[in-house]
Amino acid sequence: MPDSASQVLDADGIDLDDLYGDLATNHPDIYYAHVRRADRVYYNRRWGGWIVTGFEEVAAGYRDHARLSSERMAGPWGEKNNRQKGSGELSPVFKVMASFFGWMDPPDHTRFRKLLQAAFTPVSLEEMRPRVGELVREYAAGIPDGAPFDFINRFAFHLPVTVISEYLGARVEDRHLIGEWSEDLGHTIFAGKNGMTADERARLGERAINNFIAYFTEIIEDRRRSPRDDLISRLVRAEPDGDPLTHEEIVAQSIVMLFAGHETTTNLLANGMVAFARFPEQWRNIRKDPALVRPATEEMLRFDGPIGAQGRWARTSFEFGGKAIRENDRVMLMQWAANRDPEAFEDPDTFDVTRKRIRHLGFGHGIHTCLGSPLARIEVQETLRYLTGRYVSVELATEPLTYKPTLTSRSLTKLDVVLQPA
Numbered sequence: 272m273p274d275s276a277s278q279v280l281d282a283d284g285i286d287l288d289d290l291y292g293d294l295a296t297n298h299p300d301i302y303y304a305h306v307r308r309a310d311r312v313y314y315n316r317r318w319g320g321w322i323v324t325g326f327e328e329v330a331a332g333y334r335d336h337a338r339l340s341s342e343r344m345a346g347p348w349g350e351k352n353n354r355q356k357g358s359g360e361l362s363p364v365f366k367v368m369a370s371f372f373g374w375m376d377p378p379d380h381t382r383f384r385k386l387l388q389a390a391f392t393p394v395s396l397e398e399m400r401p402r403v404g405e406l407v408r409e410y411a412a413g414i415p416d417g418a419p420f421d422f423i424n425r426f427a428f429h430l431p432v433t434v435i436s437e438y439l440g441a442r443v444e445d446r447h448l449i450g451e452w453s454e455d456l457g458h459t460i461f462a463g464k465n466g467m468t469a470d471e472r473a474r475l476g477e478r479a480i481n482n483f484i485a486y487f488t489e490i491i492e493d494r495r496r497s498p499r500d501d502l503i504s505r506l507v508r509a510e511p512d513g514d515p516l517t518h519e520e521i522v523a524q525s526i527v528m529l530f531a532g533h534e535t536t537t538n539l540l541a542n543g544m545v546a547f548a549r550f551p552e553q554w555r556n557i558r559k560d561p562a563l564v565r566p567a568t569e570e571m572l573r574f575d576g577p578i579g580a581q582g583r584w585a586r587t588s589f590e591f592g593g594k595a596i597r598e599n600d601r602v603m604l605m606q607w608a609a610n611r612d613p614e615a616f617e618d619p620d621t622f623d624v625t626r627k628r629i630r631h632l633g634f635g636h637g638i639h640t641c642l643g644s645p646l647a648r649i650e651v652q653e654t655l656r657y658l659t660g661r662y663v664s665v666e667l668a669t670e671p672l673t674y675k676p677t678l679t680s681r682s683l684t685k686l687d688v689v690l691q692p693a
Contacts, residue, residue: 279316281305288317296676299579300620303608312592320347320601321594324608326615326632328592332583332604333636335591336376339583339602341639343374346584347601364459364476367484370523373531373639380638383524386511390502393645399438404653406433411657416692419668423686427540428533431650435532438646439525440490440501448482453530455479457680460530480526487525491518502528528643536647538577538682540654546574548667548688550622557624557659564655567624568648572633573610574622579681580605581635606632607681662690 279287285305289295295302303324306313311325323329332339340346344365368374372383410429414420432446441449458467459476467475490503498504506521516524547554557563583602588595596602610631611619634641641647658665668687675682 279309281309287313288315290315290318290322290678291676296674297672299607299681300611303605303611307608307612310594312594314594318601318603320603321591321596322603322605323592324605324612325592326609326612329604329606329609329632330636332591332602333581333632333639336638338586338589340376340586341374341380341581341583342376343582344369346586347599348582348584364456364473364480367480367519367523367526368460370517370520371527372524373527377638382511383520384638384642386506386509386516387524387528387642390505391642391645396645396649399434399646400649400653402437403430403434403649404657406430407650407653407657411661414690417689419687419689421686422544422688423537423541423683427537427544427686430540430654431536431647432529432533434536434646434650435529435643438502439529439532440494440499440503441486441525441529442490445486448486449529449533452479452482452486453534456483456526456530457534457677460679483526483529484522487522488518491521491525531641532643532646534680534682535577535641535643536650538680539571539647539651541683541686542575542577542681543571543651543655544665544686544688545667545672545683546571546622548665551664553622553624554659554664557655558663561656561660563624564652564659565648566626566629567655568651569629569631569633570622570624570626571651573616573626573629573631575681576607576610576631576633577681578633578635578641578679579607580678581639582679603678605678606635658690661693663693664691665689666691 281287283305285294285302286292287306287309306322307324311323311328313322313324314320315322323332343349372380372387375383407430410426413425428450429446432449433443436443436446436449455475456479458472491507494504494507498508503521503525506516506524509516553567557567580603583604585596585598585600585602588598590596609615610633613619615630634644666689668689669685672686673684675684
């Protein structure tokens with residue numbers, strides 16, 4: 272059981288169990304380096320589960336979907352979710368999320384993944400590159416030359432939410448509502464230590480999920496009457512294994528694809544701007560050689576990716592990383608920390624767009640690798656291509672930077688930057 276009073280200090284006085292503290296949230300490179308040195312598979316008594324920070328260990332954990340389950344409606348997380356209402360009934364948020372394929376194990380996961388993968392092929396997504404480039408230029412047109420501006424609210428939010436909305440079939444003009452609902456839903460899904468009580472987070476999540484359900488119900492009903500060339504229309508027509516998807520299943524996939532499809536890319540773009548500001552020579556490298564936008568995108572994912580971790584639970588007792596994992600134990604695969612593992616990367620805390628053979632875990636690994644990763648890569652590449660061609664440097668105008676205190680998302684609370692024109 273978690274011990275809320277536990278405090279494990281290492282030789283430097285770092286509290287290794289303080290997962291949501293300032294050091295872990297705002298300086299994870301320092302915090303997770305200390306945890307990794309203590310143990311690459313570390314039992315955090317305060318959180319009540321295993322924290323995995325080594326690259327090979329995290330990668331192995333993602334591959335071991337037979338013993339480490341993603342099923343969030345079963346095991347220790349399922350027990351917690353079932354208690355949300357105090358009567359064994361799932362909360363409205365988790366009723367919907369129960370139909371999300373990313374929180375399933377095979378064979379249910381396989382059924383949905385196969386269906387959606389047919390729509391998210393790299394070839395079909397590559398056809399969107401011209402449109403993405405057009406949107407980059409459109410949203411960058413409002414950037415003030417040489418003056419501070421809110422990079423997230425002026426650019427990094429609008430590009431990915433527009434791209435995924437168009438691909439999915441949501442209404443682009445509703446992107447501010449989508450952003451508001453996503454922010455509220457994130458308080459429940461990410462469950463960070465943001466000063467809110469569990470009841471407050473639940474209320475926000477319930478309001479957001481109800482808004483999303485009503486929103487997508489209207490769109491789905493329209494697509495049943497008048498199909499279009501979008502993903503929701505394909506989901507409406509789909510019959511995996513000979514059976515059509517239920518309304519609840521279509522709603523769940525639509526919500527999560529819209530939420531994840533812009534949230535992760537927004538954070539990746541913002542975190543990347545911070546990296547370029549702190550390592551300005553890397554921006555100059557791309558200006559000299561625009562072909563570096565592709566490796567630069569991979570280095571952004573490795574150096575400060577948008578996903579901090581993904582949770583698993585043990586279906587059975589087994590040895591993992593030299594530790595005895597017990598049945599029902601919680602395991603947090605810290606992919607952000609794994610991407611800074613010095614055993615996997617030379618000089619891992621240096622941002623280097625010329626780094627060779629980048630094998631990172633920025634979008635996960637194994638059967639749960641992020642489905643929309645090819646689209647996110649296109650958005651980042653086209654953004655870098657345009658901005659590095661137009662501006663000579665990026666500078667931070669927000670100091671100190673603060674991040675939302677969650678384990679699973681790596682997201683800034685605010686980011687003002689200055690882009691100096693060529």
